[in-house]
Amino acid sequence: MTVLFVKNYIKLLIICLLVLYPATSHCKKTYEEKRESMVKWQIKNRGIKDKAVLKAMSVVPRHLFVPTLYRSSSYSDRPLPIGFGQTISQPYIVALMTEYLKLEKYDKVLEVGTGSGYQAAILSVITDSVYTIEIVEKLYNRTDEMLKTSGYEKIHTKYADGYFGWEEFAPYDAIIVTCASEFVPPPLISQLKVGGRMCIPVGPPFSIQNLLLITKKSETEIVTDVITSVRFVPLVRE
Numbered sequence: 001m002t003v004l005f006v007k008n009y010i011k012l013l014i015i016c017l018l019v020l021y022p023a024t025s026h027c028k029k030t031y032e033e034k035r036e037s038m039v040k041w042q043i044k045n046r047g048i049k050d051k052a053v054l055k056a057m058s059v060v061p062r063h064l065f066v067p068t069l070y071r072s073s074s075y076s077d078r079p080l081p082i083g084f085g086q087t088i089s090q091p092y093i094v095a096l097m098t099e100y101l102k103l104e105k106y107d108k109v110l111e112v113g114t115g116s117g118y119q120a121a122i123l124s125v126i127t128d129s130v131y132t133i134e135i136v137e138k139l140y141n142r143t144d145e146m147l148k149t150s151g152y153e154k155i156h157t158k159y160a161d162g163y164f165g166w167e168e169f170a171p172y173d174a175i176i177v178t179c180a181s182e183f184v185p186p187p188l189i190s191q192l193k194v195g196g197r198m199c200i201p202v203g204p205p206f207s208i209q210n211l212l213l214i215t216k217k218s219e220t221e222i223v224t225d226v227i228t229s230v231r232f233v234p235l236v237r238e
Contacts, residue, residue, distance in 0.1 A: 034075035035062065038075040039058050042077050043091060043095045046092055048092075048099055053098050053099045056098070057091065060125060062091065066082070078090055082115060086139060086233055088115060096211075103173070104127070107129065108174075109129060109176065110166055110169075111123065111176050111178065112163075112175070115134065119176065120132045120152070121150075130156065131155075132157055133157075135159070135236045140157070163181075164187045165185070165187045165191045167191060170191035171192060172196060173197075174192075174196055175191070176200075177199070177235070179233055180204075180230075181201070181202055182203070184202060189222065194216055197214065199212070200214065201232040205233075205234035206234065207231070209230055212227065213226075213227055
């Protein structure tokens, strides 16, 4: 009786595995297909040409950075809420800002506004030196743990007011700010290396802002170019 029970249990277990495996495989394939479609139609088709940026957008699993409630919309052409009044940016904007930084493999990058961690993960595929700051403590704790458990241990994270940057590791070859400030924070300018570039949305909170490209030509010469109009959540201060 016991032997028969064990045999039937094993058969049932095998049937369950055969049924569940294709479903799991299909789910994974669906995310991959959505990511490929995102890169092709939302990013490449809009003019993003940097091969390193396209590769990063192709390999980083965006759905892992999106709350379960919105995971089915992970690869849609829009920002999504991640809790605490914050959002994960539209894929095209992530790609656009990253491309304007013109990153090289050994560049050191500072990100202000870790948020979901997705932008930092994209940067980490292109360069090994990524430093990111988040001021919302609960969001910082959640994202910091998720980055480490997902294999992004090389990303350096800090819980702090991003307005002041991260002076300990300055100067930076590039700085990216993923929240809107009413003006360009002077500490970030001072921490940008000569020849470095900063991408930052500037303008009133909860309204249309200008996405700016700041180029530091020298210690006394700063060049500002307007890239496009955007709408970002405001820079949170202490």
